[in-house]
Amino acid sequence: MAPDGSRLTVRDLCKTYPNGVRALKNVNLAISAGMFGLLGPNGAGKSTLMRTLATLQDPDSGAVEFGALDVLKHKERLREVLGYLPQEFGLYPNLSAETILDHFAVLKGVIDRRERAAQVGALLEQTNLAPVRKQAVGGFSGGMKQRLGIAIALLGRPRLVIVDEPTAGLDPTERHRFLDLLGEIGQDIVVILSTHIVEDVHELCSQFAIISHGEVLYAGSPAAAVAGLRGQIWRRVTTRTELPELQRDLHVIATRLVAGRPLVHVHHPESPGPGFEPIEPDLEDVYFFHITGRTRRAP
The missing domain is CATH 3.40.50.300 (P-loop containing nucleotide triphosphate hydrolases)
Structure with missing residues (x-):
């Protein structure tokens, strides 16, 4: 049966x-x-x-x-x-x-x-x-x-x-x-x-x-996952020179090129600094938050 x-x-x-x-x-x-x-x-x-x-x-x-x-x-x-x-x-x-x-x-x-x-x-x-x-x-x-x-x-x-x-x-x-x-x-x-x-x-x-x-x-x-990151995702256009410093000091969850310049998404409970603007997170932000978070936690 x-x-x-x-x-x-x-x-x-x-x-x-x-x-x-x-x-x-x-x-x-x-x-x-x-x-x-x-x-x-x-x-x-x-x-x-x-x-x-x-x-x-x-x-x-x-x-x-x-x-x-x-x-x-x-x-x-x-x-x-x-x-x-x-x-x-x-x-x-x-x-x-x-x-x-x-x-x-x-x-x-x-x-x-x-x-x-x-x-x-x-x-x-x-x-x-x-x-x-x-x-x-x-x-x-x-x-x-x-x-x-x-x-x-x-x-x-x-x-x-x-x-x-x-x-x-x-x-x-x-x-x-x-x-x-x-x-x-x-x-x-x-x-x-x-x-x-x-x-x-x-x-x-x-x-x-x-x-x-x-x-x-x-x-x-997915809805609960996105809601859990609301108010914690920030973005900013940066330079290739400055990018390594941001990746070292902040939890950069994603980077993509916009008109040849890096656009970074950063996870932070409050504004990470000048030039950053808050954005509404999406499921891609959730995904990269968890994937990159595991890398940061790894010994």
């Missing part, structure tokens, strides 16, 4: 690879139905966590529960209700989208031919691939392949969907089309979106976590 829970709980999850890299360090998360964003830089441990939640690898210690189901003890039962889109996946280039979906539907246990045809047809429509259902996927664009990947993940009507870096490399049009698709499916089921793109989380997720070096630095709602 498949689990019917709609809450994923992660407790004290740890993973160290044979080369000594600690990929996960006491990760704790509580994820309810809806879109949940896992935000972090490349190498933060996101993919390790996603593979562990998808039962593709074991942690060294810790627990994962989906509803009342002990995921690490009963992996087969979770797989009955799991849809997983990894960061990289292969497709048969000479087969059509319809044929590939039908093949994976059989692997997902959808044996009845009529039910399988109904699911395949509905998913092709939902992912806007119905017009090219007979075309070989070798000629698909990157965005079309990603949409086919999510269609495969949605076969069998999963209760938990995990997508790992799904918009990396997509052009803006395909990215928004894919995000709209994720938003449609992430209503009544648990959908975990792993990404390093802050805007993806801002547009889709009511809850998120920031992870870096295998540790969860923040977990909560």
Whole structure:
């Protein structure tokens, strides 16, 4: 019997690879139905966590529960209700989208031919691939392949969907089309979106976590995270000569060039000095505040 829970709980999850890299360090998360964003830089441990939640690898210690189901003890039962889109996946280039979906539907246990045809047809429509259902996927664009990947993940009507870096490399049009698709499916089921793109989380997720070096630095709602920094983010245009001094003396969370000159965002409880103006923080400020804060705290 498949689990019917709609809450994923992660407790004290740890993973160290044979080369000594600690990929996960006491990760704790509580994820309810809806879109949940896992935000972090490349190498933060996101993919390790996603593979562990998808039962593709074991942690060294810790627990994962989906509803009342002990995921690490009963992996087969979770797989009955799991849809997983990894960061990289292969497709048969000479087969059509319809044929590939039908093949994976059989692997997902959808044996009845009529039910399988109904699911395949509905998913092709939902992912806007119905017009090219007979075309070989070798000629698909990157965005079309990603949409086919999510269609495969949605076969069998999963209760938990995990997508790992799904918009990396997509052009803006395909990215928004894919995000709209994720938003449609992430209503009544648990959908975990792993990404390093802050805007993806801002547009889709009511809850998120920031992870870096295998540790969860923040977990909560984007709105609460932004509110927590209100009145503490300041900006100023500076010079390349002065920039190292600011980075040494202040908590500079982000730097970008504007008309060839560095524009710095600084975290400070009050004005850091002349020339700084207060700004309304956004989720990108939250992200860089936590990522750079960890670096400043590190020994």
